[in-house]
Amino acid sequence: MLAYIVRRVLYAILILIGVNLITFVLFFFVNSPDDMARMQLGAKYVTPDALQKWKADHGYDKPLLWNSKASGPGKATETIFYEKSLRLFAFDFGAAEDGRNIGNEIRTRMGPSLALQIPVFVVALCVNITFALFLAFFRATYLDFWGVVLCVAMMSISTLFYIIGGQYLISKVWHLFPISGYAGGLDAWRFVLLPVIIGVVSSFGSSARLYRTLFLEEYSKDYVRTARAKGLAERVVMFRHVLQNAMIPILTGVVAAIPFLFMGALLSESFFGIPGLGSYTIDAIQAQDFAVVRSMVFLGAVLYIIGLLLTDISYTLVDPRVRFD
């Protein structure tokens, strides 16, 4: 078991190195720092001096991989690869375009992101599983049929419309909640409630339908017939047998998503003006702030890998077949 975890962690590091290389190639080989400087400065202001100054300000004036001018270990460290890519492993993200420290930004913005994402996660999970169980219980009836139609219809609507529609109805027509903004502490709920509702609604269609499929798959297994042959009530068959088995793929799938809660919700945060990591990412993309995008790519990969590890561990916790293997 321990050996297995160690093995997975080693693999995770290998993957992070891969991610690092991909981002490095993407950000520094496809376009040279000169191109980026030209982009940032805008066509009007491109003079060789301005270019040099921009590159120096942002630390892009060094060679990419090997600094033959430097001495000693500096040959390797005074390079863009070392400064911009390898330092990510120490979670040293450097500065954004506006000069602010990205690491600090990430730390302060995690709070609001989690304040929005944790409620969405918990409520959505409960609602979706309950609804899926309901459909599975009434499988092959009209209730099930129309429930699935509802799911398909809801998953056919873009999240953008849920957000815009929700914002319009609740904040503008009914004047229930503030349309956007954020406050720290306990006051946060007033700003977070609407995005939470929208988050839950927009995940509803696809998740509920997926869970229903998982439940039905379990329902067709032999042990369900055994349980019925014992004279157990359908309710017991469902909760003790089907639910327990179907929860294994559901839970482990869900566990993989937990680390991503930190990344925030891209769209909701930006629409509702919540100062989380999601809106930070979007702002960075729109402002073409490559340093931030690079940092978020790395952070996302780290979280993904943590998710993979958590999935492995959660399997061993919930599935006896893996636990005793």
Add this chain to the structure above:
Amino acid sequence: MTLQVADLRTVLDTPRGVVRAVDGIDFELRKGECFALVGESGSGKSMTALSLMRLLPEAGRIASGRVSLGDVDLLGLPEAAMRAVRGRRVAMIFQEPATALNPVLTCGKQIVEVIQRHMNSSFEDAKEKSLQLLRAVGIDDAERRFDEYPFQLSGGLKQRVMIAGALAVDPEVLIADEPTTALDVTIQAQILDLLVKLQAERGMALLLITHDLGVVAKVAQRVAVMYAGEIVEVAEREAFFRAPQHPYSQKLFAALPGAGQRGELAVIRGQVPPLTQPFNHCRFADRCDFVFDRCRVEAPQLLEPARGHFARCFLREEGLAPPRQTLSAITKSASEESRDSILLEVKDVKVHFPIRRGVFRRTVGYVKAVDGVSLELRAGRTLAIVGESGSGKTTLGKGVLQLIEPTAGTVIFQEQTISGKSRAELRPLRGAMQIVFQDPYASLNPRLRVSEILLEGMRSLRIGANDAERIAQLGKLLTEVGLPAETLDRYPHEFSGGQRQRIAIARALAVNPKLIVCDEPTSALDVSVQAQILNLLRSLQERFGIAYLFITHNIAVVDYLAHEVAVMLKGRIVERGAVDAVLRNPQHDYTRQLLAAVPRVD
């Protein structure tokens, strides 16, 4: 208290139409008796069992009929009341213990659950009862097993747990649907003994659903034979085994391979008619040797030619059929001793699979699937490898053909060492050594026409100058294996299991092999189809002098087909010799156990 079934009809809604899976059957299960329902696949025997429990799949429904347990009409009960009957008065165990137990609940919980459902007892009491039950079904360390999960148990133990759960609240009727089909023969014997013992102790009625006449002979008191959704014969065991009255039952016996059979096995021609149609004639008419005009215009009723012996055949109006001929074992004469050259020689072959553990997946040990096997096979002879699941017999077969590279040892084929050769070096030899697999559904690519399937090997091994020449050869080959020529243009899914197995044999034959490894080629087939394939294999051997390495778990087939036999256990051969010597006079303990466990018809 008896279970009475009257005119039960169960239908399945399928894309092809309404299938009359069970089409008006009547029988009676008496208190304390073991009643066997026998039939081949698709006869409706499992659907009958599920109908009694009202546990049909979603597409199935009971169209009409009456099932009464004592004075309760089970089909008329509301679902809630029926649930109180299931598990309490009528319990059921299933074929596949590996999937019939819930994988995430401990064995103990799955038994306690039944007790608590029906007895209203506390967990402690229920647990105590469960432990007793586990001991009663022959599980030694009941306390430990109680807290274990199904995947930690072997197949036989799982089936014992299933039985313990089914018997937890002393049901009056136990329905066992092919309870031993998925198990090895030695385990099967133990489970059957256990069922008989428990039934006698508890005085419950046992409805045994099976396809195996040997199992019936061993445990049943009365027998009903099902064919195409109908019961065609009902009798006491002795009467049935002495003189089966329906032509179908007679054929089933004649198709059984065994020591007494040396010539052609009887086959039942044709196939089971589709059950989507209503019948107003005898369902067996098209396949019956005794068919006459009346059979085709009128459906026969169950007649009673002898007291308590019923048969659905017009011939029985004329009285009883004569007893079945029981043949005593024929010993093969010494003249069968072969002087042919040695075709295949296997010397101390090992196939080990590494077990990798730890951070860097180091090899910490080996699964010794085949662990030092030596054997030889002469041209035109059959060597049977007999063993139970996990004995390594299939791995050995593939190791011989170099489909799996042996870890050690040499394989000499046609005086050439083939072990250790590269794929390219082996290709010229591939034509001479072929393989036929167990599962006729997995052994033919569903996306290719039969002609493509058969041509593949010929093209690869450059047999025939061009496709036209090859197709001409294939025409002859198909006649050889008993398939019509138009087979070539069709797809595998259009054929039945037996026909597919013929195609698979034709595919091997197409490249003129000297040796065919037959990996359980008949174990997925019904008895009547098995007989056809065995006949075919034997006649091909006589005509073309092909040698078979015949891998099987079925002793009867060995007795019928093989010249020599090797018994495998845990990757080693424990006994080897001529068939008569080994089967009639076994030397090794394991061989004796194995032979003793085989349920016999005679």
Add this chain to the structure above:
Amino acid sequence: MPFKPVLLWTDLLLWLLVAGTAIYVWYCYRRPHLAAPWGRVFQSRTAIASTVVLAAFVGMTLADSLHFRPRIGSGSEGAAQYSNEVLSVLDVAFAYLRERRERTYSAPLATRLYAKDQIESSTGAPTRDYPKLTYGGAHLQDESAHGRDIALRAGLGASLAVAAAFLLSLLRRRLSRWRPNVPWSAGLWTFAVLLLLTVPLLVLSTGYHVFGTDKVGQDVFYQSLKSIRTALVIATLSTVTMLPFGVLFGIVAGYFRGWIDDVIQYLYTTLNSIPGVLLIAAAVLMMQVYIDTHPQLFPTAADRADVRLLLLCIILGVTSWTGLTRLLRGETLKLSQLEYIQAAHAFGVSSARILGRHILPNVAHIVIITLVMDFSGLVLAEAVLSYVGVGVDPATISFGTMINAARLEMGREPIVWWSLAAAFAFMLVLVLAANLLADAVRDGFDPRVRVGSVPV
């Protein structure tokens, strides 16, 4: 020649895709076991209905994928001169929509602008009022007849639609004779509803802006029609461009196992570990920089927008490729244990032939299911990406750019809702139809989890 044909990259790929589909259909038609799952798919009423809807969208897309540059006169030496503007057949058909630009926002079917402005009244004195539209309702002599005119045109359209639908329904019997198992009536009803919705719109659009106009006065109905191509290009080409790699990697990893498998698994785990939006954003940003710093590579604006669209498809493909590869790898692992593969080994058949003849045809259903399942997700993704700013070229009309532009006006009073509503309606119909078809396809090809099926 009155025009010079232009073949954009996405046009080329789209038409190749059409040709490929046609070949596939012909191939299936002759092979009963390939036709059988499609037969099952088209026994479902929802499949037929959604196919009709999707066919309408595909028709629009194809009409919008025949591009050319119109001739604008002869040069000095008689050489034809062609406009720099690249038009499509759809643009020509709806030229009246494209050319009738208002000054700014106007509501659907309105005759006046959305905002008040200084106008000269009939007396010549400047007043502040809603100015009349240049085109919308310009044919009306009297504005009070507005309502009646709309009703009249809608009625005319509806009766035309009903007549057309009736004529079509005469086909039903012949269709049923041709393929009795297909629920043709579902298709015909869908078609009738489609006609009933579109024909009145088309009739009305000759005199009005049926969905209003946007900020720069462009007709929203026209924008919606143009968005269809963008959505379909992204939804199909994204998967198709990466399909060969995804399939190859998947089956090679599953078949050969060993180090090849390790490398491919590492590759897709690494790609997967970067959150999709960020990977796309990073790649698109880089692409943008490249396009902006190499303007000489793109002669016309249409070329640039098109290359950007294609690159977006490829980037989306790279990120969706991993899922397919993982599925195929798993399936190939299972398949290569099967006995017919081992039989092929026993004949010494080469690995390439085994992959091509035994593995590939037997995983084809997974590829098809993935293709149709990804379709709707990609349509939705386009909208989100365009909102984030890493979608299509801002000059390309798409649902995303429509929503994005409309969103900025959410704060206005009264609200400018029509762009959003049009995008919402078109996207909902498109995605819903795609989802329903995907469901039917999955059920037809993979009948494992079908409720009410027989477990034998």
